[in-house]
Amino acid sequence: MRKFWLIFAQSVTISLAALFVAQLFHPSLLSNLGKQDGQVIIQQAEKAATASNPSSYSNAAKKAMPAVVNIFTSKKVSRNANPLLDDPLFRHFFGDPQENQPQAENSLGSGVIVSTQGFILTNHHVIEMADEIEIALADGRTFPARVVGTDPESDVAVLKVEANKLSAITFAADKPNIGDVVLAIGNPFGVGQTVTQGIVSALGRNHLGINTFENFIQTDASINPGNSGGALIDTSGNLVGINSAIYSRSGGSLGIGFAIPASIAKQVMEQIVKQGGVTRGWIGIEAQDITPDLAESFKLKSTRGSLIAGIVRNSPAERAGLKPGDILLAINDNEVTDSSAMLNLIAALQPEEQATLKIARNLEETKVLVTIGRRPKPQVARE
Numbered sequence: 001m002r003k004f005w006l007i008f009a010q011s012v013t014i015s016l017a018a019l020f021v022a023q024l025f026h027p028s029l030l031s032n033l034g035k036q037d038g039q040v041i042i043q044q045a046e047k048a049a050t051a052s053n054p055s056s057y058s059n060a061a062k063k064a065m066p067a068v069v070n071i072f073t074s075k076k077v078s079r080n081a082n083p084l085l086d087d088p089l090f091r092h093f094f095g096d097p098q099e100n101q102p103q104a105e106n107s108l109g110s111g112v113i114v115s116t117q118g119f120i121l122t123n124h125h126v127i128e129m130a131d132e133i134e135i136a137l138a139d140g141r142t143f144p145a146r147v148v149g150t151d152p153e154s155d156v157a158v159l160k161v162e163a164n165k166l167s168a169i170t171f172a173a174d175k176p177n178i179g180d181v182v183l184a185i186g187n188p189f190g191v192g193q194t195v196t197q198g199i200v201s202a203l204g205r206n207h208l209g210i211n212t213f214e215n216f217i218q219t220d221a222s223i224n225p226g227n228s229g230g231a232l233i234d235t236s237g238n239l240v241g242i243n244s245a246i247y248s249r250s251g252g253s254l255g256i257g258f259a260i261p262a263s264i265a266k267q268v269m270e271q272i273v274k275q276g277g278v279t280r281g282w283i284g285i286e287a288q289d290i291t292p293d294l295a296e297s298f299k300l301k302s303t304r305g306s307l308i309a310g311i312v313r314n315s316p317a318e319r320a321g322l323k324p325g326d327i328l329l330a331i332n333d334n335e336v337t338d339s340s341a342m343l344n345l346i347a348a349l350q351p352e353e354q355a356t357l358k359i360a361r362n363l364e365e366t367k368v369l370v371t372i373g374r375r376p377k378p379q380v381a382r383e
């Protein structure tokens with residue numbers, strides 16, 4: 001009996017030692033256990049780490065580059081019939097243009113492998129209206145990709161490829177700070193995978209007119225056409241953003257690029273994979289920022305808040321008694337600084353949930369209870 005307990009104790013000790021070694025050197029093996037279907041398995045950095053050699057970011061680039069892919073899309077278009085094309089004299093001199101024969105319209109962009117399951121994050125505008133999508137890995141392999149789902153309002157799209165031995169990027173554990181060094185990886189102008197370096201220039205950029213929901217990281221790391229959907233990484237090679245847009249009058253980089261924060265892209269991706277789309281709260285109001293002139297007109301002490309300029313008929317806002325001219329000051333005790341903040345606060349609420357809105361009406365503050373609705377899908381496709 002004593003021998004049996006000795007063997008049992010040794011077995012438990014060896015098992016615990018094996019688990020400790022696995023957790024120490026291969027934490028992803030244990031983190032993948034117990035995952036349910038419909039869930040994306042991603043790698044998350046445990047804590048921020050500083051580069052061992054600040055004069056070189058080679059290790060960070062080598063870590064992330066295999067997870068960044070080139071995306072090639074094609075769209076079949078037909079020539080519009082022209083009355084001249086039916087003219088025999090025209091056809092005699094100019095030949096038959098085969099106006100009904102579809103032609104391929106090609107475009108390119110970048111994407112980031114976020115899971116060894118084959119999920120890829122990119123921009124909605126990279127794959128919008130595409131009939132065929134092909135991705136090229138850093139090792140030269142190419143695969144067809146299918147669209148899992150897209151969210152035009154945040155410009156995020158999720159693709160899926162059926163492939164083995166994929167290198168997935170690791171998500172940064174910490175949010176970036178202004179002044180942090182970042183690297184942008186993508187396929188600018190189709191020249192091939194390229195790494196550029198810069199810093200985080202600003203955070204929380206909005207009112208740019210790029211997306212409905214904007215909360216961009218601004219960076220001076222060179223981002224050019226073809227970089228869209230690529231990775232913005234920190235000096236440890238972890239993902240901090242998805243490159244999305246540039247400010248440019250010439251078509252090239254002017255040192256002002258914008259990336260979707262990785263945390264937001266991850267939230268959108270998880271909803272798309274789990275339920276096929278993104279669910280956001282909605283109350284049905286048209287709002288605008290309060291300018292100094294409006295503040296003076298409404299006798300407000302500051303420009304903080306959002307002016308309700310219109311109410312959608314039969315919307316939650318109308319049913320709650322909100323009126324044009326009301327000033328929205330807070331939502332569930334969260335201060336509304338401007339119309340963009342208001343939009344994000346409402347979008348974060350769940351449909352059928354009740355929210356308390358603090359408003360100013362006729363120079364008096366009051367609270368209104370509103371039942372949140374489901375935000376309708378955008379009707380007009382992005383051009």
